[in-house]
Amino acid sequence: MLTTVPDIQEIIENRFLVTHFQPQVSLKRKAVVGLEALSRGFDPKSGEIIPPTLLFAQARDKASRLALDRACRTNAAESFAALHRKDKSLMLSMNIDASCINEETRGSNHLLNLVNRCGISPSNVIIEIIESRCEDTDALMSFVNFYRQNDFLIALDDVGAGFSNLDRIPLIKPDVIKLDRGLIKGVNEQFHKLEVVRSFVQMSNRLGCLVLAEGVETAEEAMCLLSNGVDVFQGFYFARPAPGLDAVPGMATKVDALAERHRENRTQQIADDKRLYSSYDLTVLTMCQGLAETQAKDMGQALSAFVESYEGVECLYVLDMRGTQISDTVCDPGRLKTSKRFLYEPATIGADHSLKEYFLPIQAGLEKFTTRPYISLASGNLCITISHVFYHKSSGRHRILCVDMSREIDGGCL
Template identity: 30%
Template sequence: MGVDCQFCGTAVSIPESGALLFDLPSLFDRDVAVSSAALSEMKNSKVITYETKTQLQNVLKSLITKKEPEEWIYVLDASAHIFPITLRHLFERLEHPELAEIIHQSDFTSYFQPILDMKSNSIFGYEALLRTSYKDIDPGMLFSFAHRSGLHSMLDQKARRTAVKKKAQYLSEGQKMFINFLPSTIYVPEFCLQHTFQIVKEFNVNPEDLVFEVVESEKITDVPHLKSILDTYQASGMKVALDDVGTGYSTLDMLSLIQPDILKIDRSYVRNCNQDEANQKFLYNVMDRAQTLNIKVLAEGIETMEEWNWLKAHDIDYGQGYFIGKPKPYPQDKLIHP
């Protein structure tokens, strides 16, 4: 049975029949097998049994309108195995079992989008972008479901493994692989990142060839915690990148504290940078601060030759975007850049 690291044992598979329990003693704070003695302690707890998953769905639809969706409940299966889960997470997993199964089975792959060294026009590396084999299920849909169902830790971890494996299979030593990660899934960096470090050893990848990108859409407010995550990656020989600089929490004032290796400029500041004076002013500011702190700058979302030429003329370190190359199942031999 698969587990979700975020909740230290939240099961992925929902029993075909069983019971929901409420108000259990604090003894049941994780996925455990329940002893006969412990079962006797449930006499003061509310128990709702179900015979089919359809019946369970109907029960949840009723409960979720009466209770707080984030309330923790407990699922008991036929073998007296119990695990905690929130009402919302259980409801979402029952509503979309096909998406839960994709995550559970790692039924996805990584596409490669090239990143160029703009000074030499050579390939610096690739960003790993998650893709499924299902035409009607795009990555955004999968990540949205993972957040709603409490499976984002599992998806994040499995996506990292897929990306490292792809690096080992298709990229030569020295070529970087940029891998996104969700800081909210990493509670204690020294412990939570051990799985990633084990994967790197398993596939015999040079840690210096990996660049871990902070996914900024989570609106992180705990900057010291983020710094501890980045420090842990860097202490293991890996590089770290701050994505979408210019939006969210990653203001220029934070750069000296966080000290990433690479800044990825949000595409909104790259668009029409050859003629948009406001964007140019922002880019000058970023480049000046980055140079002072010895941080490399990567412009993402380059879509035109004019943007490329302006960025190259102003000594941006790296470039990424459809003008250079679109995400592909395999690294590209021929790129679109001039």
């Protein structure tokens, strides 16, 4: 256990630094696609490693932070150069202390000169920026634009953490978005976290950038993320940071096992969903046939009977073809939240549903539609809504039955 740390200037000048690499793994490719360079110091007297938090805490002024940052980058590039010669496809992810990017440093071209000297192709280098640490936005953008023009890739690190400035995403237009460990931890068990991840994946697909999940520690987290569009992973589950790129014991086995498990799970899930949604369709069609023969004044009673008869039905309500609610919302009282009633309240007669996801496809001409899982505003629970057109004989008009079906979280990952 270190009791004292060598002077930071002594560490920098004598390069008492070591670079560890942590693999970035693509499960779909079943391969290591990149390495993140992580710097540690060491005490030359005892040989003990100085943890990064302790190491960087010693650089208390701007000059020391810049000097340490450059020394770490130099060590990382020189350590990676030999690996690059063996495998030209391997990417190097290198952290940049964004607080060091300012008017004085942005034109130094230090990193470009460094990788050229080490014989590393700039297109194999990903510059990771923690944007919240940057104090000079103009200097940051000048830095990003220069290195992008010279074929480097830009990553935003710790996205989704605490006070991450999401407005920097359209400003920087990153090539890679690294989702923070705080967002990844337990994502398979927390629907709200999963929805945030899905939002980042959807946004990244549209922006043409890659999502990387860092801090993955369990197979369940990896499986959940893979099922929701994330393909590149980094974390202790696969490998801890270590010098070089020697074979990590068990990693290939883990990757193969996860890939096979994902294939089996997706195949099974598709089959299960087909059976489940077929049963939903039959249930809703049966309800529609019953409602078609029901007088308007008895519609509420019929909906109540359906709620009691069919397991998993949370709420039922009927709309006209303009999206206006023409029945009360009848719910299973056992499923309604007793708290947060100001947030979750069943809609009443006359409510406008014309912009809802379950109405617009019907307006566009579909006979039925099923939404993705979401938190119901009627019950506060996770559900799907199935909307289905039926002909109401007594009124001589078409109506829309909307059925909120409970959708329990399957291991937190839908």
